[in-house]
Amino acid sequence: MVNKISRKKKRQAKRFVGRKLVTQSNSKSSVSEQFRTLRTNINFSMPDQELKTILFTSAAQGEGKSTISANTAIVFAQAGKKVLLIDADMRKPTTHYTFNRMNATGLSNLLTRNWEIKDVIQKTDIEGLDLITSGPIPPNPAELLGSKTMDHVLEQLTGMYDLLLFDAPPVLNVTDAQILSHRCDGTIIVLHARKTEKDSVVKAKEALLSSQANIIGTVLNNFERQKDHYYNQYYGNVEAGT
Amino acid sequence: MGETISLQELFATLKKRLWLIIGTTLTAILAAIVISYFFLTPIYQASTQILVNKAEATTDFDSSDIQTNLQLINTYTVIIKSPVILSHVIESLDLGITPAALNTQLTVNSEQNSQVVSVTVQDPEPHKAVDIANTTAEVFQKEIVHLMQVDNVTILSPAMYADDPTPVRPNKRLNIAIATVIGLMAGVGIAFLLEYLDTTVKTEHDVEELLNLPLLGLISPISDREVGVGRVIKQKGVDPHGK
Numbered sequence: 353m354v355n356k357i358s359r360k361k362k363r364q365a366k367r368f369v370g371r372k373l374v375t376q377s378n379s380k381s382s383v384s385e386q387f388r389t390l391r392t393n394i395n396f397s398m399p400d401q402e403l404k405t406i407l408f409t410s411a412a413q414g415e416g417k418s419t420i421s422a423n424t425a426i427v428f429a430q431a432g433k434k435v436l437l438i439d440a441d442m443r444k445p446t447t448h449y450t451f452n453r454m455n456a457t458g459l460s461n462l463l464t465r466n467w468e469i470k471d472v473i474q475k476t477d478i479e480g481l482d483l484i485t486s487g488p489i490p491p492n493p494a495e496l497l498g499s500k501t502m503d504h505v506l507e508q509l510t511g512m513y514d515l516l517l518f519d520a521p522p523v524l525n526v527t528d529a530q531i532l533s534h535r536c537d538g539t540i541i542v543l544h545a546r547k548t549e550k551d552s553v554v555k556a557k558e559a560l561l562s563s564q565a566n567i568i569g570t571v572l573n574n575f576e577r578q579k580d581h582y583y584n585q586y587y588g589n590v591e592a593g594t
Numbered sequence: 595m596g597e598t599i600s601l602q603e604l605f606a607t608l609k610k611r612l613w614l615i616i617g618t619t620l621t622a623i624l625a626a627i628v629i630s631y632f633f634l635t636p637i638y639q640a641s642t643q644i645l646v647n648k649a650e651a652t653t654d655f656d657s658s659d660i661q662t663n664l665q666l667i668n669t670y671t672v673i674i675k676s677p678v679i680l681s682h683v684i685e686s687l688d689l690g691i692t693p694a695a696l697n698t699q700l701t702v703n704s705e706q707n708s709q710v711v712s713v714t715v716q717d718p719e720p721h722k723a724v725d726i727a728n729t730t731a732e733v734f735q736k737e738i739v740h741l742m743q744v745d746n747v748t749i750l751s752p753a754m755y756a757d758d759p760t761p762v763r764p765n766k767r768l769n770i771a772i773a774t775v776i777g778l779m780a781g782v783g784i785a786f787l788l789e790y791l792d793t794t795v796k797t798e799h800d801v802e803e804l805l806n807l808p809l810l811g812l813i814s815p816i817s818d819r820e821v822g823v824g825r826v827i828k829q830k831g832v833d834p835h836g837k
Contacts, residue, residue, distance in 0.1 A: 372816040374816045382814070383813065383814050383816050386811060386812060386813050386814060387811070387813070389811055390810055390811030390813070393808075393810040393811060394810055397808065397810060416813070419816070420813060423813075540810065541805070541807070543795050543801055544795075545794075545795060545796055545797070546792075546794050546795075546796055547794055547795075548794055548795045549793055549794055549795075550793050550794065550795055550800070550804055551793065553795060553804065553805065554804060554805065557805050557807070567807055568808070568810070569807050569808040569809060569810035570801050570805060570807050570808070570809050570810065571809075571810055571811045571812075571813060572795070572798055572801055572809060572811070572812050572813070573813045574813070574814075574815050575797075575798070575812040575813060575814055576814065576815065577812075577814055
């Protein structure tokens with residue numbers, strides 16, 4: 353019986369291999385260390401102003417926004433913050449897959465005033481990290497994100513959590529990220545090494561700036577470290593405790 | 595794009611595409627080997643040396659005689675390659691080709707300012723090359739008596755059959771050497787072309803230069819090993835689903 357369950361779990365783990373919650377499953381790995389470095393840098397990026405809402409976006413799709421926002425949310429939660437991860441991509445939502453949750457209710461329900469905030473928040477396995485999935489796909493995500501209700505929801509959520517992380521759609525495809533970035537304290541552009549086109553990411557930056565986003569920086573995903581790269585040298589014993 | 599490329603970047607590009615360069619070079623070498631050994635017909639070469647001199651034995655050699663002979667040689671080289679001689683050669687060896695075709699197989703040159711003329715024949719068959727070279731010399735020796743009323747041609751050294759003839763063409767080593775150079779150049783060319791056509795972001799420097807935004811983090815590809823697919827199952831206590 354036990355074997356059966358573990359085999360099933362193994363299969364599931366393999367199936368969701370596209371979204372890797374490395375910071376949860378293997379917090380000693382060097383990639384987890386990279387996420388902790390990212391956390392530190394986000395904390396230091398705006399010393400004068402507390403960042404309570406951070407948006408993750410990228411120029412095109414498939415550059416790792418969801419993976420990076422999920423892992424970043426986990427490392428912030430591990431640091432003792434009360435974190436809420438919101439899947440603001442109401443066109444191609446994925447966060448519910450990442451955390452293996454249902455997407456019956458979510459952000460779209462909140463914004464169409466069907467549901468209360470407490471009804472759409474889902475607990476995750478990580479202490480201190482809650483989740484709002486995208487909800488049923490609405491016909492007009494951009495209007496919903498730009499609505500007064502969104503302001504109201506944001507206000508309530510910022511009161512409930514230390515940090516809100518938004519997983520937004522790509523900038524160049526739809527306007528959602530621009531609308532949302534305007535409402536967030538900080539925007540982070542995710543780039544995928546050897547995939548993100550230089551031209552497109554420059555356009556994305558311009559688009560975000562034109563909507564008065566506060567771009568706090570970039571994250572370079574899929575960065576293959578050289579063997580002698582200094583980032584590769586974990587300070588301390590990597591294998592300890594595993 | 596008006597960006598300057600540093601020497602380091604050039605080497606980095608070459609290093610990155612090292613396998614492409616090695617691949618194209620090896621492919622070119624392989625192609626050269628295959629073509630040289632299996633597709634090109636080996637050509638064998640044989641040559642006969644002819645001495646041009648006055649037949650009557652004169653004791654007093656003077657330089658004018660030699661001069662005359664040297665001038666004659668120029669004439670002879672043309673005569674050897676003329677259809678008059680070549681058609682006789684074709685007839686006696688029963689080659690069944692035109693004199694013009696035979697002409698292309700034949701080279702006649704005089705050894706630098708000497709009275710020795712060498713007739714060199716190239717043919718896919720080594721024995722035939724020897725036969726043609728010798729027959730040409732013999733025919734020429736016979737015919738020249740009629741043509742110029744002089745008998746001053748001696749065959750100095752006839753072409754010999756070799757037990758183990760080596761073809762003069764294709765020059766496999768040269769072909770492989772050329773292929774190596776071409777392959778290497780093509781590889782380097784493709785490497786730089788790919789680098790130029792690749793407009794994606796690659797390094798942290800690219801990001802900072804391009805966007806002028808701080809780079810907050812570098813995230814490496816997350817391997818299955820790092821996610822710890824197997825490890826999660828073992829840690830039953832940590833796994834909230836584990837009952």
